[in-house]
Amino acid sequence: MTDRISSGAESLDVVLGGGLPRDGISLIAGLPGSGKTILARQCVFANASSERPARYLSTVSEPLEKILRYGQTLTFFDPVRVGKSVYYEDLGNVIVEGAFSGVLDRTRGIIQERRPAIIVIDSLKALHAYAADSADFRRFLHDLAGMLSAYPVTTLWVGEYGEDEIVVMPEFAVADAILALGSAGVAEGTSRVLQVLKLRGGGFLSGQHAYWLSSSGITVFPRLADAVRPRRPCGGAGADAATGSQAAARGVRYVSGHAPGLASLPTGEYRWCSGAPS
Numbered sequence: 001m002t003d004r005i006s007s008g009a010e011s012l013d014v015v016l017g018g019g020l021p022r023d024g025i026s027l028i029a030g031l032p033g034s035g036k037t038i039l040a041r042q043c044v045f046a047n048a049s050s051e052r053p054a055r056y057l058s059t060v061s062e063p064l065e066k067i068l069r070y071g072q073t074l075t076f077f078d079p080v081r082v083g084k085s086v087y088y089e090d091l092g093n094v095i096v097e098g099a100f101s102g103v104l105d106r107t108r109g110i111i112q113e114r115r116p117a118i119i120v121i122d123s124l125k126a127l128h129a130y131a132a133d134s135a136d137f138r139r140f141l142h143d144l145a146g147m148l149s150a151y152p153v154t155t156l157w158v159g160e161y162g163e164d165e166i167v168v169m170p171e172f173a174v175a176d177a178i179l180a181l182g183s184a185g186v187a188e189g190t191s192r193v194l195q196v197l198k199l200r201g202g203g204f205l206s207g208q209h210a211y212w213l214s215s216s217g218i219t220v221f222p223r224l225a226d227a228v229r230p231r232r233p234c235g236g237a238g239a240d241a242a243t244g245s246q247a248a249a250r251g252v253r254y255v256s257g258h259a260p261g262l263a264s265l266p267t268g269e270y271r272w273c274s275g276a277p278s
Contacts, residue, residue: 002201005118005154008042008076011220015196015205021176023152024200025145027124029161029172030181034192035213036158037067038074039181040120042217043156045076048085052117055110056088061123061160064090075216087114099130100140104147111151118154124171125159138170145174166197176200184208194220 004019013019020026020043028036041056048054058064068088071077082088089110094102110116131137148155157171166172166180178198183190193208211220 004202006043006046007039008044008046009039009218009220011222012039012194012211012218014222015194015209015220016177016199017202017204020154020156021199021201023149023154024176025148025155025157025174026177026179027157027159027171027175028179028181029159029166031162032160034181034183035211035218036160036181037062037070037122038213039179039218040122040156040158041071041074042076044086044118044120045078045081047118047154048081049117050085053085053087053114054118054120055114055116056086056120056122057107057110058088058090058092059121059123059126060092060095060129061126064088064092067122073215087116095127095130100127100136100143103127104140104143107144108147111147111153116153118156119148120156120158122156122158123160124157125161125169134170141170141174172198181211194218 002024003022004013004016005022006019007013007016028039030036044054044056056067058067068082072079078086091103091106094106098105107119110119127140128137131140157175159171161169163180163182166178172178175198177200178196180195180197182193182195184193192211192213194211195208196204196206205222207223209220209222211218
């Protein structure tokens with residue numbers, strides 16, 4: 001398994017099997033309002049230090065002032081660390097004046113001058129608009145990924161992608177990890193769901209995992225089906241305790257047998273015990 005860094009959310013690290021790939025490229029995809037930027041900032045503040053700072057680069061999708069204003073409503077956002085271990089920068093003018101070459105030159109300069117532990121590009125998808133054609137963007141993406149891979153820096157690409165774009169956009173082939181944030185129908189409503197679509201160098205919990213967004217950031221509820229392999233049903237306090245220990249070891253929290261946030265689970269208790277599957 002490759003080395004990992006924390007995503008900033010302990011429950012998400014459980015789903016990822018330890019965290020995001022260190023010095024790799026992770027892509028956080030989802031529609032507007034799904035929590036992509038919150039997750040990226042959560043990761044930044046969890047890992048940045050004065051020796052190895054984080055650089056948050058906004059492009060042309062959302063003004064930097066707006067990103068900062070809403071960031072201050074999050075409990076993990078520490079304004080004292082801004083300008084010391086966490087740096088924000090607007091690439092808007094660089095993109096307009098220098099196009100892709102300007103982005104590459106500025107990113108290279110940041111890496112060589114600041115030696116950041118993390119670089120966030122938000123939004124990568126917005127840069128498609130500045131490509132002459134698809135081949136032009138592919139060349140830029142190749143150069144950008146090659147440069148980032150040559151240095152010890154963990155990169156987060158953030159973008160507003162729909163499900164239909166995941167299979168055709170070239171950045172998804174380049175990324176070492178892909179996290180898709182979206183929603184799924186539950187009874188008569190919808191629930192936020194996160195899914196790991198790709199993770200090089202290690203295992204992860206597959207399927208869709210419910211998640212919440214709050215001022216504390218993102219909280220994920222790993223699926224019990226992946227966290228604890230189903231065994232034959234049994235009763236007894238000892239069996240319940242053993243099941244609870246297994247779930248706790250994987251970071252799964254539940255009450256009376258079902259995980260919070262997973263409204264699609266049928267009611268009732270779910271207990272497994274050791275032994276061969278029935």
